[in-house]
Amino acid sequence: EVQLVQSGGGLVQPGGSLRLSCAASGFTFSDYWMSWVRQAPGKGLEWVANIKKDGTEKYYVDSVKGRLTMSRDNAKNSLYLQMNSLRVEDTAVYYCARDRDSGYAGGDALDIWGQGTMVTVSS
Amino acid sequence: DIQMTQSPSTLSASVGDRVTITCRASQSISSWLAWYQQKPGKAPKLLIYEASTLETGVPSRFSGSGSGTEFTLTISSLQPDDFATYYCQHYNRYKFGQGTKLEIK
Numbered sequence: 001e002v003q004l005v006q007s008g009g010g011l012v013q014p015g016g017s018l019r020l021s022c023a024a025s026g027f028t029f030s031d032y033w034m035s036w037v038r039q040a041p042g043k044g045l046e047w048v049a050n051i052k053k054d055g056t057e058k059y060y061v062d063s064v065k066g067r068l069t070m071s072r073d074n075a076k077n078s079l080y081l082q083m084n085s086l087r088v089e090d091t092a093v094y095y096c097a098r099d100r101d102s103g104y105a106g107g108d109a110l111d112i113w114g115q116g117t118m119v120t121v122s123s
Numbered sequence: 124d125i126q127m128t129q130s131p132s133t134l135s136a137s138v139g140d141r142v143t144i145t146c147r148a149s150q151s152i153s154s155w156l157a158w159y160q161q162k163p164g165k166a167p168k169l170l171i172y173e174a175s176t177l178e179t180g181v182p183s184r185f186s187g188s189g190s191g192t193e194f195t196l197t198i199s200s201l202q203p204d205d206f207a208t209y210y211c212q213h214y215n216r217y218k219f220g221q222g223t224k225l226e227i228k
Binding site: 061100106 | 155159166169173210212214215220221
């Protein structure tokens with residue numbers, strides 16, 4: 001079965017750090033770009049970051065640049081999001097997702113999603 | 124920066140109804156558009172990609188159309204499982220619309 005299983009998340013104080021993980025199975029992980037998408041409570045979906053198949057290129061939404069770092073370990077079929085200097089406005093459910101590999105440069109549709117993990121930034 | 128605008132924000136309908144959700148782009152995006160369904164507490168599910176191609180396993184009552192700046196998602200005969208929130212998304216920078224909540228009338 002093709003799936004993404006997430007772990008990590010939780011409650012952290014403003015300025016703190018967290019690391020999210022996403023374990024892929026059922027497909028050749030190294031063949032796909034991957035993304036993180038978040039959803040603040042009661043709000044819509046916001047793309048956060050993506051990473052190239054081999055990890056050599058990464059792109060971020062402006063609001064997280066310099067604070068959130070996406071990485072991957074293709075040997076472990078795993079995706080990570082290191083979250084530093086967290087702010088109250090980073091509070092959201094974070095989803096990892098697989099890019100569909102449509103061939104479009106600059107983005108894609110997202111065809112496989114993790115179950116989501118809640119990150120709460122509060123004092 | 125391209126903006127994606129969905130209408131309506133909320134739609135009330137009954138089982139068996141035909142419903143249409145519209146997504147407009149602030150400039151032409153060709154057919155680089157996807158539609159997702161999201162139920163409360165669950166991850167989004169890809170329904171349609173490249174504006175009109177049905178994802179594998181998605182019921183045929185769902186269809187997508189449009190190109191350029193105006194797109195529609197149509198559900199031909201609403202089923203109880205279809206009441207959810209729907210999002211459009213332009214591929215470039217993964218730009219999502221604000222969502223349309225489909226409620227039971």
